[in-house]
Each structure stands twice: as structure tokens, then as C-alpha cells.
Amino acid sequence: MDTINTDLFISMPEITMLSMAMFILIIDLFLNKNNRMIIYGLAQMTLFAAAYLVLSLNAFAIDVAYNGMFISDPISDVLKLATLIGASIMLVYTRHYMQLRQMFSGEYYALFLFAIVGMMVMISGYNLITIYVGLELLSLCVYALVALDRDNARATEAAMKYFVLGALASGMLLYGMSMIYGVTGSLDIGTIAERLKDAFEQNPDFIHNPVLILGLVFIVSGLAFKFGAVPFHMWVPDVYQGSPTAITMLIGSIPKFAGFAMALRLLVFGLAYLVGDWQDMLLVMAVMSIAIGNITAIAQTNLKRMLAYSTISHIGFLLLGLMSGSLNGFASSMFYVSAYVLMSLAGFGMILLLSRKGHEAEQLDDLKGLNKRSPWTAFLMLITMFSMAGVPPTVGFYAKFTVLQAALHVGFIWVVVFAVLMAAIGAFYYLRVIKLMYFDEPVDTALIDAPLDMKMILSLNALALLVVGLMPQGLLELCGVAIATSLPHLL
Amino acid sequence: MLENYFPILMFILVGLGVGLGPLILGKLVSPHKPDAEKNSPYECGFEAFEDARMKFDVRYYLVAILFILFDLEIAFLFPWAVVLHDIGLFGFLAMMVFLFVLVVGFIYEWKKGALEWD
Numbered sequence: 370m371d372t373i374n375t376d377l378f379i380s381m382p383e384i385t386m387l388s389m390a391m392f393i394l395i396i397d398l399f400l401n402k403n404n405r406m407i408i409y410g411l412a413q414m415t416l417f418a419a420a421y422l423v424l425s426l427n428a429f430a431i432d433v434a435y436n437g438m439f440i441s442d443p444i445s446d447v448l449k450l451a452t453l454i455g456a457s458i459m460l461v462y463t464r465h466y467m468q469l470r471q472m473f474s475g476e477y478y479a480l481f482l483f484a485i486v487g488m489m490v491m492i493s494g495y496n497l498i499t500i501y502v503g504l505e506l507l508s509l510c511v512y513a514l515v516a517l518d519r520d521n522a523r524a525t526e527a528a529m530k531y532f533v534l535g536a537l538a539s540g541m542l543l544y545g546m547s548m549i550y551g552v553t554g555s556l557d558i559g560t561i562a563e564r565l566k567d568a569f570e571q572n573p574d575f576i577h578n579p580v581l582i583l584g585l586v587f588i589v590s591g592l593a594f595k596f597g598a599v600p601f602h603m604w605v606p607d608v609y610q611g612s613p614t615a616i617t618m619l620i621g622s623i624p625k626f627a628g629f630a631m632a633l634r635l636l637v638f639g640l641a642y643l644v645g646d647w648q649d650m651l652l653v654m655a656v657m658s659i660a661i662g663n664i665t666a667i668a669q670t671n672l673k674r675m676l677a678y679s680t681i682s683h684i685g686f687l688l689l690g691l692m693s694g695s696l697n698g699f700a701s702s703m704f705y706v707s708a709y710v711l712m713s714l715a716g717f718g719m720i721l722l723l724s725r726k727g728h729e730a731e732q733l734d735d736l737k738g739l740n741k742r743s744p745w746t747a748f749l750m751l752i753t754m755f756s757m758a759g760v761p762p763t764v765g766f767y768a769k770f771t772v773l774q775a776a777l778h779v780g781f782i783w784v785v786v787f788a789v790l791m792a793a794i795g796a797f798y799y800l801r802v803i804k805l806m807y808f809d810e811p812v813d814t815a816l817i818d819a820p821l822d823m824k825m826i827l828s829l830n831a832l833a834l835l836v837v838g839l840m841p842q843g844l845l846e847l848c849g850v851a852i853a854t855s856l857p858h859l860l
Numbered sequence: 861m862l863e864n865y866f867p868i869l870m871f872i873l874v875g876l877g878v879g880l881g882p883l884i885l886g887k888l889v890s891p892h893k894p895d896a897e898k899n900s901p902y903e904c905g906f907e908a909f910e911d912a913r914m915k916f917d918v919r920y921y922l923v924a925i926l927f928i929l930f931d932l933e934i935a936f937l938f939p940w941a942v943v944l945h946d947i948g949l950f951g952f953l954a955m956m957v958f959l960f961v962l963v964v965g966f967i968y969e970w971k972k973g974a975l976e977w978d
Contacts, residue, residue, distance in 0.1 A: 373950065391961065391964045394964065394968055395967055395968065398967070398968065398971040399971075577864050579864055579866075582864045582865070583867060583868060583871075586865075646864075
């Protein structure tokens, strides 16, 4: 009984979220339609309570619970906190949008919270099964959310594509996990690492075991599918464009924290001895993602589709940091993913801000002459676009800088040169947005109407890109310390 | 390093072979004498009664999927019931938590009217 008490204690944030999600699902059934704000308030309170619990319960210590299936370490604390903050911001941005489109329902909030629980379980999973269950909880909720606007043919199509390809990816991941289990005889990530170490010390050729390599290939493919890295990126543009923008924001931002954690747990915590193999695979995917993402984005006229390709290129940079295989590289990747989430929240938040009843501001033309309509909004979008392009002194610049520095440290000079060239090409389509906003005549002249809290948070969000870019030290150190204290024994 | 990937290549080739081989074989070996009667659709030997592309009610599907959800819990309940004496209060409470989560889903579907037949 004693251990179960500590186990429950360690996983308290997840338990709180889960209980509240169920509570919201039930309470919504008995609420009047006009009182949905109560649900919104409850969801926000849940996120805050969970964030408080993450911070207050043994933050920055390494605890293992449920017989090693669940871990709470500095990495998980930081990533969970970031996920919860991101989720809270997202709820502020999406409230008005959902209200206008008859999607302001209890189901949205319940599924949203369940998806966040899935992310938190992925972040804390220390066993192949735990990670997989977390991933499925996240994915299934998001499939349903994409189809929430069920009379919209585009959204239904997107949900269908997402579901089929997501199921395929889960299958691949699971197949890879089964092979790793076959070789090492354990599902526990710590045990897998130990068994590989022992086997490697007895016989250095062991890491060339074909089943092991095959398992790794499938795991990396599954990860790449979920990340949307080239060549497993086909679903990204269609799903981003087809989903309601509020849900696109959910797909395109905070789950990347969970994906990053999952990649770290599987590849670094578990399969660190195969670093030579996964380094090659990640390198190829990173280079292709950066190239295809940036080049294809130029041809897009739909803002959401453009941001989808932009995401693909950002994922390339993220993989570049992971690929470095050094503590420095992982920390820079973590910094990159934080910067990316902040940028994508601002970017999609802007689309939500400009959308109104019956009109989605998702075409590039909708941004024309934004400076004349609202100089402040245009300025915020300017910062966001500069940050995505990686122009100093925004956070996007520092994120790219640290990742490339880490890659350079381990000797990938040509890859770094290539990435910089591609980022320069990518700057074109970000700068085009700025040109449209400042030098073109407005096509859409409607008044920008949004609740005050959304405007304020969005302003803070975009300004944060600038502020963190000017003073990146705090966040950089946080990522560095989290990685260094969670991973002292590796590499 | 590269020879490690050889099994993957073999895997792909064998997979393609198993998939395509019978198709090609069937095309090559089987007699092929189509006529209008052979190509026309039929229902159990009769002329087709109506077009197959009609709307049909998926209500039964909903009931079926809910049945599977709640039926699966039995798979957990049986072994649990057998060893209940050994696992004690903790085991009992753990199952109650699981059942509670299912009941939440049940309340939701009931109140939403998923169980109403019309």
C-alpha cells in the first residue's frame, strides 16, 4: 500500500487532469447550453491545477513510479509545464472561434483535456507500453476533434486521412517495439538500455543484430510519421488545411513537446547504444524535411498549408539537434521545440484572430494590407513571421543558432551549411507575408473583432518571441539543466 | 553497416512477391472468356433487385460498438473475480476505479440519447 501511495502522488497531475476531464464530460450533459462558460472555466482551472501540481510535487527530482513504467524527471517536469501553459493559451485563443462555429461544446473540452493527459503520459512514459498508450490516447482524441465540425467535407476528409495514416504509424511503432522486446526481453526502457549495454560489452558486434536494427527502423519510422518528417509528411498539409483552425493549432503546437519527449525516451534513454544507426536515419530525414518543407511552402497560397510546410522544415531542425547525439544537442532541440510551439501558437492565433463568422482568414490574400486595418496586429504578425524565418533578434534565430551549433560541434559542417541555405530560401515565403501586410491594399476590410483576453494573450505571446530572443539565457539554461540532470549517465 | 538492412530488402521483396505473384499467375494461367452475362451483377443467382449503392441506417453500428466497449470489461472482470481473495481491498478498489470510468462513459451515452432507437 505504501508504494502505491507514492505512485499516486507522483502521477497526481495526470490523475487530476483525467478526473476533471471526466467530470467536465458529465457536468456538460446537465448544463444549459448558455452556461458553457462554466465548462471553459473548469477546463482552465484544471490546467492551472495540474501545472501547480507538476511544480509543487518533487519538481526537478527523478522519481520512478508503477514499477518503473512512469518517470518524473526534470525533462518531464519542464515539458509538462510547457504543455499545460500552451494548452491554457490555446483555450483562450479558440474560445471565440468555437463559439461562432457551434463547436463550443463540452465534448471539445473533454477531448482536449484527454489529449493533454495523453501527452503527459507520453512525456512521462518509461516503458514502451506506457508510451504507446499515451500516444494512442492523444491520437484518438485528436482524430475525433478534427472531425468535430462534421458537416464540413474538408474536415471529415482530413480526419479520415489522419486516422488511416496515424493508425499505420502506430502499427509501425508497435511493430518496432515488438522487435526490440524480442531482442532485449524487456519493455522497460531502463532495462532495455542495461541489457543492450551488457550485450554490447560481451560482444561489440551485438549492435549489428538485424532484428534490433529492423526494430529501430520501424520505431524511427513511426516517430517520423507522428512528427511529420519527410518522407512521412504526406498527411501534414492536408490535415492542417482541412481541420478547423482551432484544431490545427492543437495538432501543430503542443504535441511536439510530447513527440520530442517520446523520441528522447525511445532513442536516447532506451537505444543509446544504437546511436550510430539512428543518427544516420535522423540525419537523412532532417535534411529532407528542411529542404522539402522550405521549398514546397513557397508554392502555397493557403496560409494554413504554408504553415504546415513550415512545420515540416521546423521538424527538420528539431531532428538535427536530436541527431547530434550530444547533451548539448538534446538541450538545443528542447529549446527549439519550445520556441517552435511559441511561434506556432502565435501564428495560428493570428489566423483565429482574423477569422470571423462564416469566414476563415486562411488565404494569403486575407492578410493583404493588414497594416492599414490594424497596425498592432500587423506588427505582431511581423514578429511571428520574422521568428519563424529565423531573423535576429527573435527567438527563432536563437533556436536555429543553437541547433546548428550543436550539429557543428559533432562535425556535420556540410549539413549545417545546407540547412542555413535552405533557411535562407525559406525566408522568402515568410517575408512575402510581411510584404502583403505592409505594401498591399486590403482585400478584406472587415473589422477585426475578438475578445479582449485573446488580444492581450496573443500580444504577449508574440512579444515573448521578441523578449525571449533578446534574453534567451534563462530558457537555454533551463533546457540545459533539465537534460543534463535527467541524462547524466548516458553517452 | 549497410548489410544489416539486407533483411529489410528481402522482407520487401518477399512481401511484393507474395502479393503480386498470385495476381500475375491468375492472369496468366486462368481462362479468360468474358461475355455480357458473366459481367453483369447478380444476387445469389437472380437478376439484381436494385442498385447496391443505397443509403442504409448505421444505427446498429453504434449499438454494436458500444456493446464491444462494455463487453470487453468482462474479460477483465472474470480473472479479477477468481483472484479477488488474494488481491484484497486494493485489487477491489482498483477494479472499482476502472468500472467507474466505464460508468462515466455509460452515463454520457445514455444522456446523449445514443441508446434511443428512434
